[in-house]
Amino acid sequence: MVAGLLLLTLAPASAPVPESPFLPPEARDLWREGVVLARGTRSLVVGHHAPPGTLDELARRADTAGRRVSDVLGRSVRPLVVVPESAREAAGLAGVERVDGLAAVADGGRVIVVPEVFARLNATGKDVVLAHELTHVVAGTGDLPVWLYEGFADYVGYRDAGLPVRTAAAELGDEVRAGRVPSELPGPAAFAADGGDPVRLARAYQEAWLACRFLADRFGEETLVRFYREAQAAGVDRALASLGLSAATLTARWRAYVRDQLA
Numbered sequence: 001m002v003a004g005l006l007l008l009t010l011a012p013a014s015a016p017v018p019e020s021p022f023l024p025p026e027a028r029d030l031w032r033e034g035v036v037l038a039r040g041t042r043s044l045v046v047g048h049h050a051p052p053g054t055l056d057e058l059a060r061r062a063d064t065a066g067r068r069v070s071d072v073l074g075r076s077v078r079p080l081v082v083v084p085e086s087a088r089e090a091a092g093l094a095g096v097e098r099v100d101g102l103a104a105v106a107d108g109g110r111v112i113v114v115p116e117v118f119a120r121l122n123a124t125g126k127d128v129v130l131a132h133e134l135t136h137v138v139a140g141t142g143d144l145p146v147w148l149y150e151g152f153a154d155y156v157g158y159r160d161a162g163l164p165v166r167t168a169a170a171e172l173g174d175e176v177r178a179g180r181v182p183s184e185l186p187g188p189a190a191f192a193a194d195g196g197d198p199v200r201l202a203r204a205y206q207e208a209w210l211a212c213r214f215l216a217d218r219f220g221e222e223t224l225v226r227f228y229r230e231a232q233a234a235g236v237d238r239a240l241a242s243l244g245l246s247a248a249t250l251t252a253r254w255r256a257y258v259r260d261q262l263a
């Protein structure tokens, strides 16, 4: 038995890795050893010492996320998901100091999973996170305001999640029912993932999500997608003007929508 266990430990727990040229550039040369691959119908998952079962599940979820993002953006999407061994390795790959509290990050054409946090999410949460990050990868964030690219990613993430608004925006709902409707769209500081105020951070995402959800409810999803692209190309004010809105009128109507959805 002991020998068997040893053998299991020593045997490479990985599928054979194809030669680098067969992998997309973002998936090449990540690690010298311990590379494990899983393929979905449209996704590729590359892990470092990850249990194959975990990667197979991720490939299935990445396929789902790819389908959801593709449905909204109207183009084919082939997700690439990277699963490092630890949060520290994830931060290194993403080229950032820390990824505290994040379940995954979008980085240069790929979604990098933060294994410790991602593993703690339930099935719905995993699907929302993957679709959110994949939206960043596919749609880009460019010079857009944070509320717009985070709200848009959450719009796609939650679109097919089947969660009631009051559940998905629980923290903001508490504020609204206490009579505190936010007065303006959240600025960059509200999105600082420094562990300082996790409830404020959650509310910032929910506020941003409801701004994009308002635009989709009022003008239609295709218009929201067009608005996003126009904002990338010509700036938010120009894109708002195409909808007959200004920053001030968007804010006023978003506030009314937030109250209506959560009060």
Ligand SMILES: [Zn+2]
Pocket (backbone or CB within 6 Å): 132, 133, 136, 149, 150, 153
């Ligand atoms: Zn995001």
